[in-house]
Amino acid sequence: MSEDRQGDLPGFSEAPHFHGHRERLRARFRDVGADALADYEMLELVLFRAIPRRDVKPIAKALLKRFGSFADVIAAPAARLAEIEGVSDGVVTELKLVHAAAVRMGRTKIAQKQVLSSWTSVLDYCRAAMAFAEREQFRVLYLDKKNALIADEVQGEGTVDHTPVYPREVVKRALELSATALILVHNHPSGDPTPSRADILMTQQIVEIAKPLGISIHDHIIVGREGHASFRGLKLIT
Incomplete structure (x- = not known):
């Protein structure tokens, strides 16, 4: 019936x-x-x-x-x-x-591959993990000499428009993990991923400290609701 x-x-x-x-x-x-x-x-x-x-x-x-x-x-x-x-x-x-x-599925995708060969997966993961957060977070992906992921760590969380980042601590952690390359990631809760002057200066400081130690900075990615910005794509990292 x-x-x-x-x-x-x-x-x-x-x-x-x-x-x-x-x-x-x-x-x-x-x-x-x-x-x-x-x-x-x-x-x-x-x-x-x-x-x-x-x-x-x-x-x-x-x-x-x-x-x-x-x-x-x-x-x-x-x-x-x-x-x-x-x-x-x-x-x-x-x-x-x-x-x-x-977020876990995204992390698994990048953990199982060489990170630089799966860049879309990296961006998808970063957006899922951080793009919609209400506070700024600063994350570092630590890579080995084959560009495989060693560790994915949130180094700090701040306010709606600022996260304290300590370049020497970032590099110190890379040495502890025997990482040879880093991908820096942070979010802009405003939605606009355009790098600020402070973002650029902080990235330059990390590059300058890491380079003599044989540690490369592959990229610094900023994610937001409106998309993402790549420092390498913008030629802010060479």
Whole structure:
């Protein structure tokens, strides 16, 4: 007997309209994949797990209205996510789990290859890990002589527009790890990845300290919501 027919008979309550929607959306995801779904639909699929008996489309759209995109939502701080009506601790956990999975997958891709031969994977990982953070972070990818990843470490976290970086400490850590090359990465929470004068000076200092010790700086990448900037691409590192 169909759902619609059951709702017309005594003893049967009509199923909420969103029950059929959930299965149809899951079926679309299985049949055509994520690229065919809008951001709010992808968020709905995540929210289904945490909110089993409620129409989640309004919550998905409220999250996008506040944060901007699917990537922005899953990367948003837990405290800000919780400000949205209907977002429980369970919802926050599901969203942060998706973000953590994306970051871990990105790290795995670059850990298994020579970093310079998989540059797109490096950029994708850096954007997933840092581009949507609300505070500046400074990260260093330490590489061996074959340009394989030795370590991926966040050296510091600061304010919305500044992170303290100590060039000698960066190079000291490279020596401890026997790294022969570095990729510097930091984010601009403003969204604009254009290097500042302070960014350029700090990078020059690290290059000058590292070079006599046989340590190369392959690049300094700045990531933001609006894209990324490469110091080597801009000829700020030669």
